[in-house]
Amino acid sequence: xxxxxxxxxxxxxxxxxxxxxxxxxxxxxxxxxxxxxxxxxxxxxxxxxxxxxxxxxxxxxxxxxxxxxxxxxxxxxxxxxxxxxxxxxxxxxxxxxxxxxxxxxxxxxxxxxxxxxxxxxxxxxxxxxxxxxxxxxxxxxxxxxxxxxxxxxxxxxxxxxxxxxxxxxxxxxxxxxxxxxxxxxxxxxxxxxxxxxxxxxxxxxxxxxxxxxxxxxxxxxxxxxxxxxxxxxxxxxxxxxxxxxxxxxxxxxxxxxxxxxxxxxxxxxxxxxxxxxxxxxxxxxxxxxxxxxxxxxxxxxxxxxxxxxxxxxxxxxxxxxxxxxxxxxxxxxxxxxxxxxxxxxxxxxxxxxxxxxx
Numbered sequence: 001x002x003x004x005x006x007x008x009x010x011x012x013x014x015x016x017x018x019x020x021x022x023x024x025x026x027x028x029x030x031x032x033x034x035x036x037x038x039x040x041x042x043x044x045x046x047x048x049x050x051x052x053x054x055x056x057x058x059x060x061x062x063x064x065x066x067x068x069x070x071x072x073x074x075x076x077x078x079x080x081x082x083x084x085x086x087x088x089x090x091x092x093x094x095x096x097x098x099x100x101x102x103x104x105x106x107x108x109x110x111x112x113x114x115x116x117x118x119x120x121x122x123x124x125x126x127x128x129x130x131x132x133x134x135x136x137x138x139x140x141x142x143x144x145x146x147x148x149x150x151x152x153x154x155x156x157x158x159x160x161x162x163x164x165x166x167x168x169x170x171x172x173x174x175x176x177x178x179x180x181x182x183x184x185x186x187x188x189x190x191x192x193x194x195x196x197x198x199x200x201x202x203x204x205x206x207x208x209x210x211x212x213x214x215x216x217x218x219x220x221x222x223x224x225x226x227x228x229x230x231x232x233x234x235x236x237x238x239x240x241x242x243x244x245x246x247x248x249x250x251x252x253x254x255x256x257x258x259x260x261x262x263x264x265x266x267x268x269x270x271x272x273x274x275x276x277x278x279x280x281x282x283x284x285x286x287x288x289x290x291x292x293x294x295x296x297x298x299x300x301x302x303x304x305x306x307x308x309x310x311x312x313x314x315x316x317x318x319x320x321x322x323x324x325x326x327x328x329x330x331x332x333x334x335x336x337x338x339x340x341x342x343x344x345x346x347x348x349x350x351x352x353x354x355x356x357x358x
Contacts, residue, residue: 034346042339044080049339056107075100112172129156167217211267218272234270271318276353281318287311
């Protein structure tokens with residue numbers, strides 16, 4: 001499929017920026033509640049991870065963490081478990097080549113009631129969306145032979161320099177989202193693990209972007225006293241403002257996209273905590289990192305700019321673990337370059353927000 005025409009951005013005039021943010025305060029130079037003091041290197045056994053894009057990562061129910069990243073000096077996709085050795089992922093079955101990408105890989109962990117599955121999604125150099133499903137061994141180590149990539153079906157295609165978004169759902173299921181290869185539409189597709197079937201891809205109504213979207217989900221597992229019970233899509237609109245749409249888990253309809261914040265220069269990233277809060281992380285015009293605190297209705301509660309002056313030339317990554325949210329960037333923070341992380345927020349002890357009203 002031919003790639004759509006891309007619009008290359010230049011810095012907007014000051015008047016245009018000022019007009020865009022009327023009625024919504026810009027980020028304050030402070031951190032979210034409970035933020036960490038500074039940035040720290042993301043490491044594997046060979047040292048700090050170096051990449052030409054943002055990395056991907058996910059934790060399982062036993063706190064094992066899998067990192068995946070595009071090489072700094074090559075397009076191979078490397079993985080490391082628990083900060084251990086790095087290994088390249090193989091390409092499709094029958095090939096002796098390594099899987100390659102021009103975009104950041106995306107990692108989620110889906111629970112099958114046992115060891116679960118780490119799933120790595122990447123955009124191939126052909127624009128196809130691929131998946132590697134990694135199940136740890138019974139001793140919770142990487143398998144001896146890493147899995148080859150499988151092509152995600154139903155015409156899942158995006159621009160070669162854009163990642164695919166993914167959100168883990170109950171029973172080993174998940175949802176994907178990507179920016180169209182030929183238009184500004186954002187498409188989503190649900191994978192139902194019990195039936196091993198993908199639903200047909202669907203465009204999100206009124207969601208238009210020229211960058212990759214971000215997905216997050218927080219669904220009641222029976223133990224959560226304040227479940228979100230929803231999937232959240234965050235994206236940069238064609239007007240370069242940030243938007244968010246929500247879907248109640250188990251339905252197929254999205255809320256109309258709602259503006260979250262003013263201008264950004266790349267795709268934002270969304271993460272949801274288990275107690276009803278969330279963060280939309282974005283890259284500002286000067287390359288620094290900003291965070292918007294949201295509640296389960298999608299309302300902006302506060303906006304902050306990282307006071308540790310981390311910066312990046314790539315889209316940032318927001319990750320959650322319980323009530324905590326972390327920012328991960330490739331760039332610099334605290335005097336270090338490469339892939340770095342910072343605790344962005346700790347929402348423990350805050351009032352429990354009311355349940356969403358659909």
